[in-house]
Amino acid sequence: MTTSNRPLAAAAGAPVLVIENLTKQYGSFTALNDLNLTLNAGQILGLIGPNGAGKTTTIKILVGLIRPTSGKASIAGVDCVSDASKIKRMVGYMPDTFGSYDNMRVREYLDFFGAAFGIAPRIRAKRIEEVMEMTGTAYMKDRFVESLSHGMQQRVGLARTMLHDPKVLILDEPVNGLDPQARIEMRDLLIQLADRGKTLLVTSHILPELARICDRIAIMTHGKLRAYGTVEEIGRQVSQQRTIESTLVSAEQVPAAANLIRQAIEPGADVVEVPAEATVRFRTAKSEAELCQVLTRLIQGQIQVTQFREVQTDLEEAFMSFARPQEAIAAKPVVTGGTTHA
Amino acid sequence: MLNAMAQREMTTMLRRRRMMALQCGLVIFFAILVAVRWPTDARVALTGTRSQQVFQLFGYGLLATVLLLLPVFPATSIVREKKQGTLELLLNTTMGSWRIFFGKLLAVMALAGIILAMSLPAASACYAMGGLSLYGDLWRMYQLLLLVALLFSVLGLLVSSYSNSIDSAVRVTYGLVLCLSILSLGPHYFFQGTKGTLADLGEILRGVSPFAAMMSLTGAGDVGSQGIISKSNLLGRFTVSSLIISAIAGLWTISRLNHKIFDASRPAGTISDDQALGVRFFRRLFFLVDPQRRSGGISSLVNPVMVKEFRCRRFGRLHWLLRLVAICAVLSLGLTYATTAGTLDWGVETIGGIMVVMQVALVVLITPSLSAGLISSERESRGWQLLQTTPMSMARIVWGKLLSVILPLMLILCATLPGYVVMVYIEPGMTGQVWKVVICLGITAVFAMLLSAAVGSLFSRTAAATAAAYGVLLSICAVPLLFWLGRDAPFGHGTVEKALSINPIAAALSVIRMPGFRNYSLIPANWWFLGGTSVACLLVLLTQTYRISRPR
Numbered sequence: 001m002t003t004s005n006r007p008l009a010a011a012a013g014a015p016v017l018v019i020e021n022l023t024k025q026y027g028s029f030t031a032l033n034d035l036n037l038t039l040n041a042g043q044i045l046g047l048i049g050p051n052g053a054g055k056t057t058t059i060k061i062l063v064g065l066i067r068p069t070s071g072k073a074s075i076a077g078v079d080c081v082s083d084a085s086k087i088k089r090m091v092g093y094m095p096d097t098f099g100s101y102d103n104m105r106v107r108e109y110l111d112f113f114g115a116a117f118g119i120a121p122r123i124r125a126k127r128i129e130e131v132m133e134m135t136g137t138a139y140m141k142d143r144f145v146e147s148l149s150h151g152m153q154q155r156v157g158l159a160r161t162m163l164h165d166p167k168v169l170i171l172d173e174p175v176n177g178l179d180p181q182a183r184i185e186m187r188d189l190l191i192q193l194a195d196r197g198k199t200l201l202v203t204s205h206i207l208p209e210l211a212r213i214c215d216r217i218a219i220m221t222h223g224k225l226r227a228y229g230t231v232e233e234i235g236r237q238v239s240q241q242r243t244i245e246s247t248l249v250s251a252e253q254v255p256a257a258a259n260l261i262r263q264a265i266e267p268g269a270d271v272v273e274v275p276a277e278a279t280v281r282f283r284t285a286k287s288e289a290e291l292c293q294v295l296t297r298l299i300q301g302q303i304q305v306t307q308f309r310e311v312q313t314d315l316e317e318a319f320m321s322f323a324r325p326q327e328a329i330a331a332k333p334v335v336t337g338g339t340t341h342a
Numbered sequence: 343m344l345n346a347m348a349q350r351e352m353t354t355m356l357r358r359r360r361m362m363a364l365q366c367g368l369v370i371f372f373a374i375l376v377a378v379r380w381p382t383d384a385r386v387a388l389t390g391t392r393s394q395q396v397f398q399l400f401g402y403g404l405l406a407t408v409l410l411l412l413p414v415f416p417a418t419s420i421v422r423e424k425k426q427g428t429l430e431l432l433l434n435t436t437m438g439s440w441r442i443f444f445g446k447l448l449a450v451m452a453l454a455g456i457i458l459a460m461s462l463p464a465a466s467a468c469y470a471m472g473g474l475s476l477y478g479d480l481w482r483m484y485q486l487l488l489l490v491a492l493l494f495s496v497l498g499l500l501v502s503s504y505s506n507s508i509d510s511a512v513r514v515t516y517g518l519v520l521c522l523s524i525l526s527l528g529p530h531y532f533f534q535g536t537k538g539t540l541a542d543l544g545e546i547l548r549g550v551s552p553f554a555a556m557m558s559l560t561g562a563g564d565v566g567s568q569g570i571i572s573k574s575n576l577l578g579r580f581t582v583s584s585l586i587i588s589a590i591a592g593l594w595t596i597s598r599l600n601h602k603i604f605d606a607s608r609p610a611g612t613i614s615d616d617q618a619l620g621v622r623f624f625r626r627l628f629f630l631v632d633p634q635r636r637s638g639g640i641s642s643l644v645n646p647v648m649v650k651e652f653r654c655r656r657f658g659r660l661h662w663l664l665r666l667v668a669i670c671a672v673l674s675l676g677l678t679y680a681t682t683a684g685t686l687d688w689g690v691e692t693i694g695g696i697m698v699v700m701q702v703a704l705v706v707l708i709t710p711s712l713s714a715g716l717i718s719s720e721r722e723s724r725g726w727q728l729l730q731t732t733p734m735s736m737a738r739i740v741w742g743k744l745l746s747v748i749l750p751l752m753l754i755l756c757a758t759l760p761g762y763v764v765m766v767y768i769e770p771g772m773t774g775q776v777w778k779v780v781i782c783l784g785i786t787a788v789f790a791m792l793l794s795a796a797v798g799s800l801f802s803r804t805a806a807a808t809a810a811a812y813g814v815l816l817s818i819c820a821v822p823l824l825f826w827l828g829r830d831a832p833f834g835h836g837t838v839e840k841a842l843s844i845n846p847i848a849a850a851l852s853v854i855r856m857p858g859f860r861n862y863s864l865i866p867a868n869w870w871f872l873g874g875t876s877v878a879c880l881l882v883l884l885t886q887t888y889r890i891s892r893p894r
Contacts, residue, residue, distance in 0.1 A: 063731055067893045084893065085733055093731045097724040101654040102507065105611060108653055111639050115646035116732040121639045142636070143611035160728075 016041045016168060016199045017062070022071035024057050024223075031057045033223040035071070039216060041167075044190065044200040046214035048207065048319055054223040055203045056096070059170055062201070063093040075168050089117070092166035096173040098153040100146045106132075106156055107141040110163060117164040124163075131159040134192075136185060150177040158189070168199045175209050187213050207319055219319055241283050243311040244291065249304035251278040257303045264294045281311070347437065347445025352452055355415060368407065368457060372464040376400055393471035398560040400468055401483050402824045404461055405556050408454065408490050409519055410816060414809040416450045416498025417515035420599075421505045430604065439599035443592065447495055454491035458484060482559055486577060490552045493584040494519060496591040503598040509719065509804035513711045516812045520707060524820070526551045528699065548576070550587070555580035631660040647734070647742025648749075655712075655746075663750055670757035673700065694772075694779070695856035697761050701783055702847045704754060706819055709790035712750065714798035714811035716743040717887060721802045726890065736891045740884065744795065751787045778853040778865060786846035789872040789879075790815055796879035799886040819847055826858075835861070843867040 017039035024032040032054045039045045047055045060066040061073055064084035073080040080087050101109060107128065114124040132138040135155045140148065145156060154174060161169055174190070175183045183206070190213055194200055204210050210217065211231050219227040219234065227234045248257055257280050258273045265271075265284045272281040286294070295308050355361060376396055423429035432442055465480055474480060498515045505511035529544030548554045558576035614625050614634040625632045640649045652660075674697070720726035729739055762776045797814050798807035825833050825841035826848065833841075839862045842848040849868035851859040 065727065065730060065893055081893070088731055088733045091731070093728075095724065095727055097727075099724040099728040101650065101723065101725060104650070104654045105637075108637055112646055112650045112653075113728070113732065115640040115642070115649075116729065116734050118642075118733060121642055125639055140611070142613045147611075 014041060015039065016076050017045070017201065018072075018074050019058070019062075020072045022058070022061065022073055023069050024054075024061065024066065025069045030223050032061075032068070035220075035223075035225050037218055037225065037228065039199060039201065041199050042194055042197050043215040044194050044202060044213055045216045045218060046210035047201060047203045047218050047220065048210065049203075049220035052222075053220040055220060056172060057223075058220075059093070059172055059201070059203070062087075062170060063091055064088065089164065090167050092161035092164065092169045094157050094161040094169070094171045094174060096176065098145075098157050100153070102146055104145050105142050106137060106145055106148070109145045109156065110160055113160050114163050119164060127163060127165070128159075131162045134162065135159040135189065151179060151182045154178055154186070155182070158186070162193075166198075168201070169193060170201045172203050173205070174202060175204055175206055183209065241285050243281060243283050244294075245307070245309055245311050246280045246282075246295075246298065246305055247307040248278045248280070249306055251275045253303050254278060254280055256301065257298060257305075260297055260301045260303065261294060264297050345445075347441060348448040348452065351419070351446055351449030355449065355453060364411070365456070365460060368411075369460050369463075371407070372400070372403070372461045376464045376467050393468060393473035394561065396471060397468050397474055397479060397483075399824075400461075400464060401556050401560045404458070404483070404487055405490065405552055406817075406820060406824070407457065407461075408487055409494070409523055409552070410813045411457065412450065412454055412491055413494045413498045413515045413519055414512055414805070415453060416446070416495045417502050417505075417511045418508050418805050419446050419450070420499060420502035420595075421508050421511045424506075424603070425508065433599070433601065433603075439596045442599055443499065443596045446499060447592070450495040450498075451488075451491060454488065454495070458487055458491075479559070482577065483556075486552065486555055486559060486580065489581060489584045492588050493522075493552075496588040496595065500591045500595045500598075503595050503603065507804075509715050509808045512805045512808045512812075516809070516816075517707055517711075520703070520816070522550050523553055524551070525703060527554060528696075530554075549579035550583045552580060552584075629661045630664055633661045645738065645742035645745060647729075647739050648745040651716075651743055651746030663753060666750070667753050667757045670704070670754050671760070674758040674761045692857065694762075694765055694776075694854040695851055695859075697758065698779060698783075698850040698854055698856070699847065701755065701758050702786055702819075702850060704758075705751065705783070705787050705790055706815055706847075708754065709747065709751065709787065710794040710798075710808060710811040710815055713744075713747045713791045713794040714808040715804040716747070716795050717799040717883075717890070718801045718807035719804045721890070722804050730891055736887055737884075739891075740887050744791070747791050747795070751791065755783055755787060775853055775855065779850050781869070782846065782850040782853060782865075785869055785872045785876075786850070789846060789876045792876045792879035792883065793818075796882040796886070799883050818844060822848060838862070839864070844871050846872060 015038045017037065019035055019037040022032055022035040023030070035054070035058060037045070047058065049055050057066060061068050062075065062080050064080055064087050067081055075087060075090055078086045078090065101112075104112070110128045110131070111124065114128060115121075119127060129138070132141060135158050137152070137155045137159050140152060140156070143152075145153070148156065154177065158171070158174060161171070171190075175186050178186055187209060190200060190202065194213075194215075202210065202214065215230065217227070217229065217231055217234055218225055246257065246261070248254060254273050254275045258271050261280060261282055262269075262271050265282060265286060270283045274281065284291070295305065298305055298308075420429065423432065433439075437445075465484075468474060469476065469480055494515070497518055498511075501514045501518065502511045505514065526547040529540060530548040531544075533541040533544045555577045612634055613636050614622050614632050615636045617625075622632070622635075625634070637653070640646045717726070720729065759780070762780065766773050766776050793815055794811035797811045798804075801807035801810060822841040822845040825838050829835070829838045842852070842859075842862055843864050845864075846868065848859060848862070849864040852862045852864045
C-alpha cells in the first residue's frame, strides 16, 4: 500500500476543520447526506469520490458559497454559515476552474485579489513576490493570464489562494492537467505548506498523488462518507477482502483453475480469468490457513501453479472497492454468478 | 456536407426554449403592429391611405425586428466554435471553408426566413385591406428584408471570424448595424439640399442604409426631409450596395476560414520597463501612457474592482482612454469650427443638433459595451465565485463596477463640451438650453449605463447580455423615432410627443430646438421617465446581484 510521505503529520495540532451531520438537499435530491469529518491543524485531507459524490458541495459549504440544509461546519471554531465573512479571511479557496480575466498580467491579477482581501499595498507587493516565488510563477509575472497554459494557470491559482496567508487551504483538483514534473512540484509545495502549519483539504482524481501527500483520506459516494482515516486504515478496511493472484504455467489451465477456486472460496465471490497473463485473480475473506487449502486443491487438481500471492491494495483499489458497490446499487445490474472475464 | 453543416447550425439555434418564446413573441408583435392601425370605422376608405399607413408601420417593425434579432446569430457563430474548439475539428474535416461558410450562412438565412414567414399572416391582413400591390409593395418589402438579413449575416460572420471573444463579436456587429442603418443617414440629413463633397458623401452613404430604402419603398420620403423631394431609387441602390458588400465580406470570411485563424503564438507579455532607455522614451512620446509599462499596485484608496475592470477591458487602459478623449475633443473642436464658420447657413440649432446626435450616439454605442457585461462576464469567466470568496461586500463590488463605467463616460462627455461653450458665446440666449442639453446627456448616460447593467445582469453569458442590452436600448432610442418618421401620417402630434417623451435623443434635440423636434415639449416628462427607469434598473441590478451572490 502506498503511504503518505509525512509520517509525523498525524501527530499534528488541535482540530481545525470540523464537519458535523452536514446534509444538503436540492429538492428531493440529496447531494450530501449526514457527513461527519474532522481534520487537525497541519494535516492534509484528501477528498475522493466519483463525479457527483458531493465533494464540491462539501467544499462550497466550507467556503460559504452554499448553505447546508442541516448540520454544521466550522473552521477553527468559526461557523462556516453564520460567520462567512470571517471564514473568507481564514480560508484560501482554489476552485477547479481558474477564473481568468482578459488583458490582465499575472502580477496585476494577484495584485487585484490582494487588494480585494484588503492587504495594504506595501505588504501586498512583498506578499505577491513571496507567493510567486513559492509557486514558481515569478518568471511569468508579466504574461497575460488568459494566455497561460492550464498548468501555469493552476500555479497562479494556487498563488492567488495563498495571497492572504490563510490558515486553511481548500483546493479543488489542484494537480488536474499538470505535467508529471509540475505534478511533483505541486505535491512538494502542498507538503511544504502543511509543514508550515497550514491545513489542507484537497480533492483529486489522481489517487496515487493523494496517497503520497495526504494524512487523511475521505472516500465519498452519492453524498455519503464511505471511508475515512489514514491511507493505511482505509487499506485495512479494504483488506478484509484480499485480492489473491494465482499465475499458472499454461493459459489453457486458466478455466479449470478458476472452477476449482470458485468451489473453494465464498459463493458469488469475484473470480477474474486473465488468459493472456495465464492468471486467475480472486477476492476473498479467507484466512491464511484456508488459502493454503485453496492452493492445495489447485495442486491436487493437476494445475501447475508458478505463483500464488496476495496483491497489495493501493488507494485506487480501495476507492474502487468503496465506489463499486454503490455504483452497482445505483445501476441495479443483473447478477451473473460472480464470474467476470477480462 | 453543406446540408449537414446547416442542419447542425439550425438544430443548435432552434432547440433552445428561448427561441420558441421568441417566435411566439414575434407573432404577437406583428399582430399588434397591424392591429394598432387597423380601421375601426364601418366605412372602407377606397383611397388605400389607411392600408399604406398600416403597411408603413408594419414595414418599419419588421425591419427593426430583423436588425435587432438576427445579427447576434452570425456574430457568435464562428467565434463560439473557436472558443469551444470545434472550429479546429471542422477545419480538420474534408468540408472546406466554402462549405463551412455557406452552411452557417444558410442556417442564418433560414432563421431569417422563419422570422419573415411568421410575419406573413400580418402581411396578408395588410394586403387584404386593399390599396397595396402584391409585387410593388409586399414582394419588394420582403426582398429588401432578405437583403438586409443577407448583408448583416455576412458581416456578422466576418466580424465573428476576427473576434476573440463572443461579447466583442456581438458588440462590433451591433455597432456595424447602428453605423450602416442609422448613422449613415446623418450626413444626408444635415447636408441635404446643399452642394459639395459632403452632400455627395451623404447621398452615397444613405444608399447603404436599409431604413432609407424602406422609407423609399413605403412612400415615407426621406429621413427628416425638410420640404426637399428626392427622386433617388434608394431600394435599387441598397440592393446593389448590399450585394457588393455581402460578396466582399463573404469572400473575406472564407479566406479567413483556414489554419491561419489559429496561427498565432501566445503573447509573450513584453514589458517596456526592461527595454532600453531610448525605446522607453519613444514609447512614452507616442503613447503618453505606455501600455506595456509595468503597472503599479492598486492603491488602498480606490475600489479594486474599478481598477480591475479598467485593466481587463481592451480599451480600458489609460492610453486608450486618452485616445478616446482626444478624439472626442478633436471632434468637438471641429464642430466648434463648423459652428463659427457655418452659423449663417445652418443656424446654431442645427450645429447643436449634430453635436447632440453624435454625443448620444456615442453614449448609446459605448455604454452597453461597457456595462452590459459587468456581472455576466464575471459569471462566465467564473470570476464571480472568486469575488464571493473575498471579504468585499456585494455593494462595493457593484459600486466599483459602476464606477468603471461612470468615469469613461464622464470623460467622453466632458471632452465634447467645448462646442457648447462656443455656442453659448455666439448665442448667449442659448445658455438655458445648453444647460438643459447637458443635463439630458448626463441623464442619458446614467440611464444607458443602469439599463444595460440591469438587463445584462439577467444573463449568465456576456454575448447574450450585450445583445439584450443593445436590443433594449436601441429599441428605446429607435422605436419612438419610427413614430416621429410618421409624424404627418399616420400619427398625430400628441401620439408622436408621447412616444418621443421616452426617447433621450429626441428630448435633447427638442431642447436644442433642432428643426423637426422644436414643436415637441418633451422636458420634464423625459427626465421623469429616464430618472424613474434608472432607479428601477438600479434596483433590478442590486436585487439580481444579491440573488446570485448569496449562498444558496
